[in-house]
Amino acid sequence: MGFTLNLAEDRTIARPTLVPPPSDAHKYSRGHAMVWSGPPLRTGASRLAAQAALAVGAGLVTIIGDRAALAEQAAHVSAIMLREADDKLACIDRRVTALAIGPGAGVGIADIVCALQKREIPMVLDADAITAFAGDPARLFEHLCANDVMTPHAGEFARLFLDIDLADRAAAAYTAAQRSGAVVLLKGPHTHIAAPDGRVAVNRHASPWLATAGSGDVLTGLICGLMAQGISAFDAACMGAWLHGDIGVRAGPGLTADKMMDHIPLVLRGCLHDASADDTGPRT
Template sequence: MEVTTLIRTVGLDLLKPALPQRQLDGHKGTFGKLLIVGGAVGYTGAPYLTASAAVRTGCGLVSLGVPKTIWPIEAAKCVSAMPFPLPEKNGMLAGKALPQILEKLDGCDVLALGPGLGRGRETARLVWELLKTEKPLVLDADGINALSGHIDLLDARRGRPTVLTPHEVEFARIGGDLSRGDRERAAQDFAMAHGCVLVLKGHRTVTASPEGDVLVNTTGGSGLAKGGSGDVLTGVIASLMAQRADALRAAAVGVWLHGRAGDLAEQELTAYSVTPEDVVRKLPDAIREILE
């Protein structure tokens, strides 16, 4: 069946009602509990950036499960999040980490899976098992790569809030079709076929829903073209989901905030000098623009 693509750009009219409200009498539990699973030897920055962005975007409690070898690094860096060590093999998370992850996840609202995870058979199996969770899920980086050849595991999540955040290479690995050069239609086709919210990163990032909604972002520039920027985006989206935003709204608002924070960092530092940490630092200014 032919599907008409109705493309909307993401503006403040959409963002204002979509940003989760802050209750005056709320406490840290009110504003969501997020579990981030990722990290590997050589990839210590990714989970830290995801956690930092999640806290900065308002999540009440952020836990961070990482391989035990890098846990001391994360513990030293993450002042506002709570890293904990997990079993590992060859510097990456091992399959026997699963029971501890599930125990921690039981007390959390959302799982962000993949930042800095690394690529290996055992970590892929871990991803496959965690995809079975009933919890809302944001899948990024090597969490997405683990779906290559196993897209049926994503299909099985239909009906459960699931956000994927691939760049174009990752998108192609899991069956995304960009051969027509139409990013909006490719994102829509994938989201509808697999029952997920698809955030296709790049210039004018496209967010598509299982129902066929297509939202094109207009913020962000070349200052975001740095390793670690995607980890920040994952943290923002997962934080908003933990604060009870639905998957599409969390993705659309998260992409806009991430891009706008990058724009503000560029104004201060130039596109050459922006780092992902600068983007995290500018998130409050981007949030303020929605609130005003």
């Protein structure tokens, strides 16, 4: 729905194509993304993810967490909804079309991740949702499927895949996807994406200005927001990486994670099918 992945013959990700929502679109038809909040004083990372999910086009975004965390979130967000987590997670209803968990979540999050995975909602796992399984990756892999995306940086990758050599990052992502059963997006100056069915891609459209705290949390939100709109895990990971890179290319010096959202409208405008009259830069 909306976005189409474009891949070059060598599997390099190119600018995605975006078609505007149909005239009869409503917020639920554009998907409902949910992001798990970090605890009080660690809410920023999840908020960055939620803001990116909304900006990339999810019709609704809800941050879920405990009451104290939500009080903190409420001081910062308006368009994003807040919902208190109950013991049985009953507040995650059928209308939630994608979930993101990990940014700022704390490494005690493993049980929650496993419980959420039983809901069969496509998930993006980042940061602490990866690190939490450092001692027992098999427990995580047992629950993952090809509709889920993991987005490790090299440090997080090594915590789950101790024996996989990162010297060849494309091969490392491929092996990790086969082993885990999920789409693996290995972050770096070039970002490699692999699906358990053997599909691979690489994003080279990025900028070292993206090496700033919270930038990966924004990527998590972009991917979750795309998945919420009905885009498959592999395509969402690939397009999220490209859009994230384009923000970095456009923003350049002075880029900070909380300013990344400001660039998303122009990044998306540049992807519009009829963007020929647009002056939004080279169509790489």
